Amino acid sequence: xxxxxxxILAVIMTDKNKVTGAVPIFIADSEEEKEKTALILAxxxxxxxxxxxxxxxxxxxx
Amino acid sequence: xxxxxxxxxxxILTRLLLLKLDYRQYPGYPHGYISHFSLGAIASALGxxxxxxxxxxxxxxxxxxxxxxxxxxxxxxxxxxxxxxxxETRLEKRGKDYIEGIARTFEARNYLVMGTAFITSIAAxxxxxxxxxxxxxxxxxxxxxxxxxxxxxxxxxxxxxQVHFKxxxxxxxxxxxxxxGLPEMRQKIQHEALGVMIKPKNDNAxxxxxxxxxxxxxxxxxxxxxxxxKEVDIPEFTPLARKNPDTGEIALYIMxxxxxxxxxxxxxxxxxxxxxxxxxxxxxxxxxIAAD
Numbered sequence: 269x270x271x272x273x274x275x276i277l278a279v280i281m282t283d284k285n286k287v288t289g290a291v292p293i294f295i296a297d298s299e300e301e302k303e304k305t306a307l308i309l310a311x312x313x314x315x316x317x318x319x320x321x322x323x324x325x326x327x328x329x330x
Numbered sequence: 331x332x333x334x335x336x337x338x339x340x341x342i343l344t345r346l347l348l349l350k351l352d353y354r355q356y357p358g359y360p361h362g363y364i365s366h367f368s369l370g371a372i373a374s375a376l377g378x379x380x381x382x383x384x385x386x387x388x389x390x391x392x393x394x395x396x397x398x399x400x401x402x403x404x405x406x407x408x409x410x411x412x413x414x415x416x417x418e419t420r421l422e423k424r425g426k427d428y429i430e431g432i433a434r435t436f437e438a439r440n441y442l443v444m445g446t447a448f449i450t451s452i453a454a455x456x457x458x459x460x461x462x463x464x465x466x467x468x469x470x471x472x473x474x475x476x477x478x479x480x481x482x483x484x485x486x487x488x489x490x491x492q493v494h495f496k497x498x499x500x501x502x503x504x505x506x507x508x509x510x511g512l513p514e515m516r517q518k519i520q521h522e523a524l525g526v527m528i529k530p531k532n533d534n535a536x537x538x539x540x541x542x543x544x545x546x547x548x549x550x551x552x553x554x555x556x557x558x559x560k561e562v563d564i565p566e567f568t569p570l571a572r573k574n575p576d577t578g579e580i581a582l583y584i585m586x587x588x589x590x591x592x593x594x595x596x597x598x599x600x601x602x603x604x605x606x607x608x609x610x611x612x613x614x615x616x617x618x619i620a621a622d
Contacts, residue, residue: 303514319509325511
């Protein structure tokens, strides 16, 4: 706990046209893979998965 | 001798009665009890001894009281430091306001004890042992009732609320909390979370709930009493309290270990009202005009 990075730590999506930029981007082939990737990333980073509701998940350290 | 004894006993009794474990859950360990009990005993002895010394026209005795006050201020610092250190490893933070409130209470209680001992000693001197006993009783009752502090339940109404999702947004009644991305997580929250609305009874209460420290105190107390499913790697389960910006009502969301609405409402109601959060805009003219 304590000094964790804040802000967007990673972005996970199926449609690679939605996001560009200097964030780790993970492209999944299916919804299931997207959820699983998001879960594993969130657990490894002690962070939380948010949903942009346009098919993009992003992970934020709080 | 009887005078000193009477005062000291009254002081110690006051400290003991004020040292019960309450919703602050502090001090929750034997050594904490012992240190506060001993300080209380010292405070009462000092207060009691001052009276015969003054009767002997030994006015320097009062400087000892000043010395004692210095010591009690030190207590406040120690309490604050201890609690701040413990805070780092807590999942649900107490918050600085709450810590300050607890530290101040510990300091103030010692003054209260000293005052009780002092006045009881005077009573013993003037009216004998029965007079002292009566005075001690009055003072102890005073300490118990007037110094008890208020609770959230005194200034707010707490009613059950519904935890639901607007797509990925977690809401309690009409208030949005946060986006929860994972469908599994949403399902779990939907099934296991509890929510309440805390409705301020007047503008004073609304201003008090506006204070973030007071809200942290509420979430901390609730998590402590009900248990919380939050873990280091599950920030989704953090108990949260968010304000409805239009009405000033606070919605509370928690993933309790014990899912019981009655106990949640009770825990919120019994959360101590923080002195630092208490504001009274209605006491000012401008505040009263604004309230219309």
